[in-house]
Amino acid sequence: MMKKQLILALLILTATTIFAQSRFYTRTGKITFSSKAPLEDIEGKNKTVTAVLDATSGAVQFAVQMKGFEFEKQLMQQHFNENYVESDRFPKAEFKGNITNNGDIDYTKDGSYTARIKGKLTIHGVTRDIETTGTIRVDGGKIDASSVFNILCSDYNIRIPAVVKDKVSNSIHISVDCSLEALKG
Amino acid sequence: MMAKNQTRRTVLIIFLLVLAVGGIVGYRMYKEQTPDIVNRKPDRSVTASELIAAFDSDTASASKTYMDKIVEVTGTVRSIDTSGTIVLGEPGTEASVSCGIDRRHMKDFAMVKTGSRAVLQGVCAGYEKASGDDLLASLGTTVQLRSAGVKKKN
Numbered sequence: 001m002m003k004k005q006l007i008l009a010l011l012i013l014t015a016t017t018i019f020a021q022s023r024f025y026t027r028t029g030k031i032t033f034s035s036k037a038p039l040e041d042i043e044g045k046n047k048t049v050t051a052v053l054d055a056t057s058g059a060v061q062f063a064v065q066m067k068g069f070e071f072e073k074q075l076m077q078q079h080f081n082e083n084y085v086e087s088d089r090f091p092k093a094e095f096k097g098n099i100t101n102n103g104d105i106d107y108t109k110d111g112s113y114t115a116r117i118k119g120k121l122t123i124h125g126v127t128r129d130i131e132t133t134g135t136i137r138v139d140g141g142k143i144d145a146s147s148v149f150n151i152l153c154s155d156y157n158i159r160i161p162a163v164v165k166d167k168v169s170n171s172i173h174i175s176v177d178c179s180l181e182a183l184k185g
Numbered sequence: 186m187m188a189k190n191q192t193r194r195t196v197l198i199i200f201l202l203v204l205a206v207g208g209i210v211g212y213r214m215y216k217e218q219t220p221d222i223v224n225r226k227p228d229r230s231v232t233a234s235e236l237i238a239a240f241d242s243d244t245a246s247a248s249k250t251y252m253d254k255i256v257e258v259t260g261t262v263r264s265i266d267t268s269g270t271i272v273l274g275e276p277g278t279e280a281s282v283s284c285g286i287d288r289r290h291m292k293d294f295a296m297v298k299t300g301s302r303a304v305l306q307g308v309c310a311g312y313e314k315a316s317g318d319d320l321l322a323s324l325g326t327t328v329q330l331r332s333a334g335v336k337k338k339n
Contacts, residue, residue, distance in 0.1 A: 023320075027283040027327050028270035047269040047285030048329040050313050052320040061320040065311030067253070068285060068331045074217045091311055179266065183323055 022056045024107075024143050024180035031064055032175045039167030042076060044069035051178050053145065058102025060117065062095040062176075084158050085124050093123045097130075105136055112137045117147065126156045134176070143180040150174065221289050222255050223306050223334030233260025233273040237280045237326050240312045251309040256330065258282055259304045267294050271305060271335070279325035285310075290334030297335055307333025 029049030035042045046069045051062045066087035071077040081087040097119015099105065105113040113136045121130045134147030153160060153170050160168050229251060231239075236258055239247035260273035263281055269291070274281035284305045286293060297303045307330030315322035 023323060025324055027272055027281055027324065028264070028266040028268075030269065045269075046331075048283040048310070048327075048331070050283070050321055050324060050327055052323060054320060059320055063313050063321055065313070065329045067308075068310035068329050070285065070288070070331055071219055072288075073215070074219045075215055077219055092313075 022054060023183040024053045024055060025183045026051050026178045026180050029062070029176070029178035031177075033069075034173045034175075035169045035171070036173075037167055037169040039164060042071075042080075042168075044071050044077070044080060046070070049176075049178065051145075051180065052183070053099075053143070053180055055102075055105075055107040058099035058105075060095070060097055060099060060119070064093040066091055066093060083161070084153075090123075090125045093121070095119055095121050095130075099136075105138075107138055107143070110138050110140065115145075115147075121151070123151070123156045124158050128155055141182060145178045145180060146176060148173070148175045219332065221287060221334075222308060222332055223287060223290055223336065225255055225306075227257035227306055228254040230257040231259075233258050233282045234275055236282055236328050240314065240328055241280070241326050244312065244314065247312075251328075252311070254309055255306065256309050257304060257306045257336065258284070258330065259302065262297050262299050262301060262303050265294055265297060265299060267291075271297060271303070271333070273303070273305065279323075280327070281325070282328045282330065284330040284333035287332045287334050293335040304336040305330070305333050306336050307331055 027050050028047065029051050030045065030047055031049050032043065032045045046064055048068050049062060049064050051060065053060045066085050067081060069077070069080060071080065097117055100116045100118050102115075105115060115134045115136045116131075117134055118131045119129070120127050130149070130151070132147055132149040134145060137144040151172050151174060153172060160170065236251065236256070239250065258273060260282060261275055263272040263274035265271055269286050271284045271286060271294070272281050273284065284307050287307075310329045310331040312329065313321060313324070313327045315325055
């Protein structure tokens with residue numbers, strides 16, 4: 001009788017532990033976008049990206065405040081917000097998607113895994129399907145998730161003024177780097 | 186004839202001067218760095234809980250009060266990410282203020298400790314509020330600051 005109770009207690013404990021660690025999050029994710037062009041290289045960095053990953057289902061969600069991007073040059077920061085992404089009208093970029101090969105990733109075992117990601121990316125009020133790959137590194141209960149991909153300004157209705165059209169690149173390089181922790185509760 | 190030549194010369198000199206001044210002003214504007222606002226006089230001074238509560242109760246009014254403003258925030262340090270972020274949040278709640286640290290303040294991490302009080306200053310850049318069954322809803326409300334730094338040791 002005691003043995004049965006002990007097994008039951010252990011089972012419940014294991015189940016709660018797995019449940020408790022099925023979600024991972026960050027509020028300090030980093031997203032850098034850069035664009036190399038004849039006129040000049042543009043780079044902006046956001047250090048306060050929020051993201052949640054559900055390890056059980058493979059669902060992922062990111063939210064990025066456009067005004068949170070920091071630039072070295074004042075004029076660049078101003079142009080980015082006012083002329084390109086119009087951050088007063090469209091304050092947030094968002095990604096909602098899934099890791100399509102979630103079964104290949106063992107979140108309980110340290111190691112590096114390749115994740116295939118598919119979902120909807122919303123920037124500047126335009127939502128498009130995107131597909132990319134990323135790396136998930138499991139290390140002692142923490143997860144480092146990273147991905148690099150390119151998007152086109154024209155896909156998201158981001159207009160490049162005619163005067164600089166030949167000098168500013170339409171292709172934007174995006175790099176995502178997040179350290180995720182287990183969500184308690 | 187002499188007078189005409191002199192006028193021409195004056196016009197040319199003025200034109201060149203304007204061009205040079207315009208060039209210098211333009212070049213300076215182009216080269217101007219984003220300002221370090223950490224030690225400036227803040228537009229608003231609040232606790233992390235007050236800032237979160239403001240966005241929780243009325244986002245439109247909180248946006249008017251805080252967005253794009255220099256905000257000084259006092260709160261408990263929840264986590265430190267030395268690659269560029271300090272998160273403030275009170276124990277017993279998930280809601281947080283996430284502060285992206287200015288590139289010139291990367292040494293400020295040494296001034297704070299997880300669990301102790303700190304005063305940070307940055308520009309309010311947005312908020313993320315729990316909505317519906319979103320995955321992000323499990324994080325509660327997060328208010329974001331950019332270009333931030335630690336103001337003084339507490």
